[in-house]
Amino acid sequence: MDKIVRLNTFYKSLSADAPADEAEIRHFNIIRVEDTLLHRNVTVKYSRRSFFKVSIIRGRSNIHYADQFFEITDYALVFTNPLIPFHWEIIGQEQEGLVCIFTEDFFNQFGNIAGYPVFQRPDAAIVPLNAEHYARFKQLFEKAYTELAGNYAYKYDLLRGLLLEIVHEAQKLQPALGTPTAASNASERIASLFMELLDRQFPIEMSNQTIKLKTPTDFSIQLNVHVNHLNKALKEVTGYTTSQLIQERILKEARVLLKSTQWTINEIAWSLGFEEANHFSAFFKSRSKVTPKHFRLNSID
Known part of the structure; x- marks a missing residue:
């Protein structure tokens, strides 16, 4: 990257x-x-x-x-x-x-x-x-x-x-x-561009840096396609919805930041696009089964 x-x-x-x-x-x-x-x-x-x-x-x-x-x-x-x-x-x-x-x-x-x-x-x-x-x-x-x-x-x-x-x-x-440039089909082209846009927001290197594209609608606007069409293309190519792919990438970055930085939970939450730290904590716990604080203190993989 x-x-x-x-x-x-x-x-x-x-x-x-x-x-x-x-x-x-x-x-x-x-x-x-x-x-x-x-x-x-x-x-x-x-x-x-x-x-x-x-x-x-x-x-x-x-x-x-x-x-x-x-x-x-x-x-x-x-x-x-x-x-x-x-x-x-x-x-x-x-x-x-x-x-x-x-x-x-x-x-x-x-x-x-x-x-x-x-x-x-x-x-x-x-x-x-x-x-x-x-x-x-x-x-x-x-x-x-x-x-x-x-x-x-x-x-x-x-x-x-x-x-x-x-x-x-x-x-x-x-x-x-x-x-449009050549691609095997339209869905693969859209999926490829979506993944490139998603990945280009990471890694987050500074605590005052925040991701710009956070929702399926954000990505659909950038790619100039309807949000339903984007979701259909991603589901066809990857087997996952737009929201699932976004959330999985955010979760992956959250784990990296919790392990590799001394940033506060508030700073990490803001960098990942959460307006409230408690929203980030709920998001992280629902997917990792532990709180961000517990994950950091226990070095869980």
Whole structure:
């Protein structure tokens, strides 16, 4: 299981330092595509990240997003959700554009940025552009790039507004329709993507980290399928329901955290998506026949 690729790791891959005035938790930055390519001789497949990306690109490339494939012949906007598998395959030698990098907490108290369709659905995440649209969107990116370097006291509010304008304008355009990648059948493809999304939330490495996808509905939204269809596919392929698979993986992580960390039961409960520690304790006891505290003290396997 790959560890989370955090912002400092991302910047090291570019041989660049993260902005000194930006904390990891509320990060925002804009980088030119040309600069990112200077330090990459090969493309790298998606690994779990702690941040979102919005990119405007020009050049021939292939985008692999979840189970869909998009061929970009010239211009496109790309919205990347850190929970969904993503791979940018560069085809042409000439590439240009800008990449906006930010954490979900950058929008804390300003709205749910992750809830917009461009970050929820593969068919809305890749938006092909014509030359006119490209020029309009690039102007917004360039304005954000300039404002970020300025000293306006409320520049981050302005940057949030510019990013939201990009999101809304993109959603007004007709989204691309991707072609599902080959798989033995639709159920196996859905099951494979579900298991990848589930596993990418683990391991939990810090006590202030919490899983984002906790319910069958959460996963169905990310995969752009009806929750009943998801459950049917998983039952067909694995023999288990969506809820059973989620609960079993959470239980497995709970056992690891109880044995390998000094975190409190409250901290473990919160990291695993439980709002109340007593709910976590009831969940754990119903499946392990002992309380979390008893499990930890007696080193039960």
